[in-house]
Amino acid sequence: MTTLFFSEYEETEPGVPLVIFGAGGLGREVLLLIQQLNAVHPSWDVRGFYDDQAPATPTVAGLPYLGSSADLNATSEPLAVAVAVGSPVGRAAVVSRLTSSQLSFPVLVHPAVALGSQQRITLGQGSIVQQGCLLTCDITLGRFVLLNLGCTVGHDAVLEDFASLMPHANVSGGAHLGAGCYLGTNATVIQGVRIGENTILGAGAVAVRDLPANITAVGVPAKSIKKVNA
Structure with missing residues:
Protein backbone atom coordinates (compact mmCIF):
# COMPACT_ATOMS: atom_id res chain seq x y z
CA MET A 1 0.00 0.00 0.00
CA THR A 2 1.25 3.49 -0.84
CA THR A 3 0.30 6.63 1.10
CA LEU A 4 -0.07 9.58 -1.24
CA PHE A 5 -0.82 13.20 -0.49
CA PHE A 6 -2.26 15.76 -2.89
CA SER A 7 0.98 17.77 -3.06
CA GLU A 8 2.84 14.76 -4.45
CA TYR A 9 0.85 14.92 -7.69
CA GLU A 10 2.70 18.13 -8.55
CA GLU A 11 5.98 16.22 -8.46
CA THR A 12 5.10 13.95 -11.40
CA GLU A 13 7.40 14.56 -14.35
CA PRO A 14 5.57 16.01 -17.37
CA GLY A 15 4.89 13.84 -20.38
CA VAL A 16 4.76 10.40 -18.73
CA PRO A 17 3.36 7.96 -21.32
CA LEU A 18 0.00 6.58 -20.19
CA VAL A 19 -2.62 4.31 -21.75
CA ILE A 20 -6.14 3.45 -20.68
CA PHE A 21 -7.28 -0.17 -20.57
CA GLY A 22 -11.02 -0.18 -21.22
CA ALA A 23 -12.41 1.48 -24.34
CA GLY A 24 -15.99 1.90 -23.12
CA GLY A 25 -17.82 4.67 -21.31
CA LEU A 26 -15.74 4.44 -18.14
CA GLY A 27 -12.60 4.62 -20.25
CA ARG A 28 -13.78 7.90 -21.75
CA GLU A 29 -14.58 9.21 -18.26
CA VAL A 30 -11.10 8.26 -17.06
CA LEU A 31 -9.65 10.07 -20.08
CA LEU A 32 -11.59 13.16 -19.00
CA LEU A 33 -10.17 12.77 -15.47
CA ILE A 34 -6.63 12.65 -16.87
CA GLN A 35 -7.30 15.71 -19.03
CA GLN A 36 -8.56 17.54 -15.93
CA LEU A 37 -5.39 16.55 -14.07
CA ASN A 38 -3.24 17.74 -16.98
CA ALA A 39 -5.06 21.09 -17.00
CA VAL A 40 -3.80 21.67 -13.44
CA HIS A 41 -0.36 20.15 -13.87
CA PRO A 42 0.66 18.62 -17.24
CA SER A 43 1.84 15.14 -16.30
CA TRP A 44 0.44 12.50 -18.63
CA ASP A 45 0.96 11.87 -22.33
CA VAL A 46 -2.11 9.77 -23.12
CA ARG A 47 -1.28 7.46 -26.04
CA GLY A 48 -4.63 5.72 -26.50
CA PHE A 49 -6.81 2.80 -25.46
CA TYR A 50 -6.36 -0.93 -25.05
CA ASP A 51 -9.18 -3.43 -24.66
CA ASP A 52 -9.56 -7.17 -25.24
CA GLN A 53 -12.79 -6.39 -27.08
CA ALA A 54 -12.02 -4.03 -29.95
CA PRO A 55 -14.30 -0.99 -30.18
CA ALA A 56 -16.51 -0.44 -33.21
CA THR A 57 -14.30 2.39 -34.47
CA PRO A 58 -10.51 2.73 -34.75
CA THR A 59 -10.51 5.73 -32.40
CA VAL A 60 -12.14 6.42 -29.03
CA ALA A 61 -12.68 10.04 -27.97
CA GLY A 62 -10.13 11.07 -30.58
CA LEU A 63 -7.43 8.62 -29.47
CA PRO A 64 -6.42 5.38 -31.20
CA TYR A 65 -7.36 1.87 -30.18
CA LEU A 66 -3.96 0.23 -29.69
CA GLY A 67 -4.78 -3.45 -29.14
CA SER A 68 -5.39 -6.16 -26.57
CA SER A 69 -3.81 -7.03 -23.23
CA ALA A 70 -1.35 -9.24 -25.11
CA ASP A 71 -0.31 -6.26 -27.23
CA LEU A 72 0.06 -4.12 -24.11
CA ASN A 73 2.25 -6.76 -22.45
CA ALA A 74 4.50 -6.66 -25.52
CA THR A 75 5.34 -2.97 -25.06
CA SER A 76 9.02 -2.13 -25.35
CA GLU A 77 8.78 1.07 -23.29
CA PRO A 78 7.60 1.86 -19.76
CA LEU A 79 3.90 2.72 -19.72
CA ALA A 80 1.55 3.87 -17.01
CA VAL A 81 -1.82 2.14 -17.24
CA ALA A 82 -5.21 3.29 -15.98
CA VAL A 83 -7.55 0.29 -15.74
CA ALA A 84 -11.02 1.63 -16.56
CA VAL A 85 -13.22 -1.40 -15.93
CA GLY A 86 -16.19 -0.90 -13.61
CA SER A 87 -16.78 -4.49 -12.54
CA PRO A 88 -14.49 -5.61 -9.69
CA VAL A 89 -14.28 -9.11 -11.18
CA GLY A 90 -13.51 -7.73 -14.63
CA ARG A 91 -10.94 -5.28 -13.31
CA ALA A 92 -9.16 -7.97 -11.32
CA ALA A 93 -9.11 -10.23 -14.38
CA VAL A 94 -7.55 -7.48 -16.50
CA VAL A 95 -4.89 -6.72 -13.89
CA SER A 96 -4.00 -10.42 -13.68
CA ARG A 97 -3.37 -10.42 -17.43
CA LEU A 98 -1.15 -7.32 -17.44
CA THR A 99 2.09 -8.97 -16.41
CA SER A 100 4.82 -6.97 -18.19
CA SER A 101 7.43 -5.40 -15.92
CA GLN A 102 7.23 -2.31 -18.15
CA LEU A 103 3.75 -1.50 -16.84
CA SER A 104 2.93 0.62 -13.80
CA PHE A 105 -0.42 1.59 -12.33
CA PRO A 106 -0.60 5.15 -10.96
CA VAL A 107 -3.14 6.47 -8.49
CA LEU A 108 -5.40 9.00 -10.23
Missing part, protein backbone atom coordinates in the same frame (compact mmCIF):
# COMPACT_ATOMS: atom_id res chain seq x y z
CA VAL A 109 -7.36 11.45 -8.08
CA HIS A 110 -9.40 14.34 -9.47
CA PRO A 111 -7.61 17.64 -8.70
CA ALA A 112 -10.62 19.05 -6.83
CA VAL A 113 -10.72 16.14 -4.36
CA ALA A 114 -9.05 17.09 -1.06
CA LEU A 115 -6.19 14.73 -0.26
CA GLY A 116 -3.76 16.18 2.25
CA SER A 117 -1.36 14.85 4.85
CA GLN A 118 -3.68 15.86 7.69
CA GLN A 119 -6.30 13.43 6.36
CA ARG A 120 -4.08 10.34 6.72
CA ILE A 121 -5.47 8.57 3.67
CA THR A 122 -3.79 5.48 2.24
CA LEU A 123 -4.30 4.56 -1.43
CA GLY A 124 -3.18 1.41 -3.18
CA GLN A 125 -1.71 1.33 -6.67
CA GLY A 126 -4.10 1.73 -9.57
CA SER A 127 -6.88 3.37 -7.53
CA ILE A 128 -9.06 5.95 -9.29
CA VAL A 129 -11.02 8.69 -7.49
CA GLN A 130 -13.35 10.69 -9.70
CA GLN A 131 -14.73 14.21 -9.52
CA GLY A 132 -16.96 15.21 -6.60
CA CYS A 133 -15.75 12.56 -4.15
CA LEU A 134 -15.36 13.44 -0.48
CA LEU A 135 -12.95 11.52 1.74
CA THR A 136 -12.55 12.59 5.35
CA CYS A 137 -9.74 11.06 7.43
CA ASP A 138 -7.94 7.85 8.43
CA ILE A 139 -9.20 5.97 5.37
CA THR A 140 -7.60 3.01 3.63
CA LEU A 141 -8.23 2.24 -0.05
CA GLY A 142 -6.68 -0.97 -1.36
CA ARG A 143 -5.28 -1.70 -4.81
CA PHE A 144 -7.36 -0.79 -7.87
CA VAL A 145 -10.25 0.68 -5.91
CA LEU A 146 -12.68 2.74 -8.01
CA LEU A 147 -14.63 5.68 -6.58
CA ASN A 148 -16.93 6.96 -9.29
CA LEU A 149 -18.50 10.42 -9.37
CA GLY A 150 -19.64 12.02 -6.12
CA CYS A 151 -18.93 9.22 -3.63
CA THR A 152 -18.35 9.81 0.08
CA VAL A 153 -16.10 7.81 2.41
CA GLY A 154 -16.09 8.50 6.15
CA HIS A 155 -13.47 8.26 8.88
CA ASP A 156 -11.69 4.96 9.51
CA ALA A 157 -13.35 3.22 6.56
CA VAL A 158 -11.50 0.42 4.79
CA LEU A 159 -12.11 -0.52 1.15
CA GLU A 160 -10.15 -3.59 0.19
CA ASP A 161 -8.62 -4.36 -3.23
CA PHE A 162 -10.83 -3.94 -6.32
CA ALA A 163 -13.81 -2.48 -4.43
CA SER A 164 -16.02 -0.37 -6.71
CA LEU A 165 -18.34 2.48 -5.76
CA MET A 166 -20.69 3.70 -8.45
CA PRO A 167 -21.85 7.36 -8.57
CA HIS A 168 -23.01 8.85 -5.26
CA ALA A 169 -22.44 5.72 -3.20
CA ASN A 170 -21.76 6.41 0.47
CA VAL A 171 -19.53 4.55 2.92
CA SER A 172 -19.94 5.73 6.50
CA GLY A 173 -17.29 5.93 9.19
CA GLY A 174 -15.72 2.71 10.35
CA ALA A 175 -17.34 0.63 7.60
CA HIS A 176 -15.32 -2.17 6.00
CA LEU A 177 -15.78 -3.36 2.41
CA GLY A 178 -14.17 -6.67 1.54
CA ALA A 179 -12.17 -7.26 -1.63
CA GLY A 180 -14.20 -7.00 -4.82
CA CYS A 181 -17.29 -5.40 -3.26
CA TYR A 182 -19.55 -3.45 -5.61
CA LEU A 183 -21.84 -0.63 -4.44
CA GLY A 184 -24.41 0.48 -6.99
CA THR A 185 -25.45 4.06 -7.62
CA ASN A 186 -26.69 5.77 -4.43
CA ALA A 187 -26.05 2.69 -2.29
CA THR A 188 -25.14 3.36 1.35
CA VAL A 189 -23.22 1.42 3.99
CA ILE A 190 -24.08 2.59 7.50
CA GLN A 191 -21.40 3.30 10.11
CA GLY A 192 -19.42 0.29 11.29
CA VAL A 193 -21.07 -2.19 8.92
CA ARG A 194 -18.91 -4.86 7.27
CA ILE A 195 -19.59 -6.09 3.74
CA GLY A 196 -18.09 -9.45 2.77
CA GLU A 197 -15.85 -9.90 -0.26
CA ASN A 198 -17.41 -9.94 -3.74
CA THR A 199 -20.80 -8.85 -2.39
CA ILE A 200 -22.95 -6.58 -4.55
CA LEU A 201 -25.08 -3.90 -2.88
CA GLY A 202 -27.70 -2.83 -5.40
CA ALA A 203 -28.49 0.71 -6.49
CA GLY A 204 -30.17 2.69 -3.72
CA ALA A 205 -29.79 -0.10 -1.17
CA VAL A 206 -28.85 0.65 2.45
CA ALA A 207 -26.75 -1.83 4.42
CA VAL A 208 -27.67 -1.33 8.10
CA ARG A 209 -26.09 -4.57 9.34
CA ASP A 210 -23.19 -6.79 8.27
CA LEU A 211 -23.58 -8.70 5.00
CA PRO A 212 -21.77 -11.96 4.19
CA ALA A 213 -19.47 -12.57 1.25
CA ASN A 214 -20.61 -13.53 -2.25
CA ILE A 215 -24.22 -12.30 -2.23
CA THR A 216 -26.34 -9.68 -3.96
CA ALA A 217 -28.33 -7.53 -1.53
CA VAL A 218 -30.99 -4.94 -2.37
CA GLY A 219 -33.54 -2.76 -0.64
CA VAL A 220 -33.84 -0.68 2.53
CA PRO A 221 -32.64 -2.28 4.70
CA ALA A 222 -30.57 -4.38 2.31
CA LYS A 223 -31.41 -8.08 2.20
CA SER A 224 -29.80 -10.91 0.27
CA ILE A 225 -31.64 -12.02 -2.86
CA LYS A 226 -29.10 -14.41 -4.37
CA LYS A 227 -25.63 -15.87 -4.19
CA VAL A 228 -22.79 -14.52 -6.32
CA ASN A 229 -20.37 -16.95 -7.93
CA ALA A 230 -17.06 -16.50 -6.11
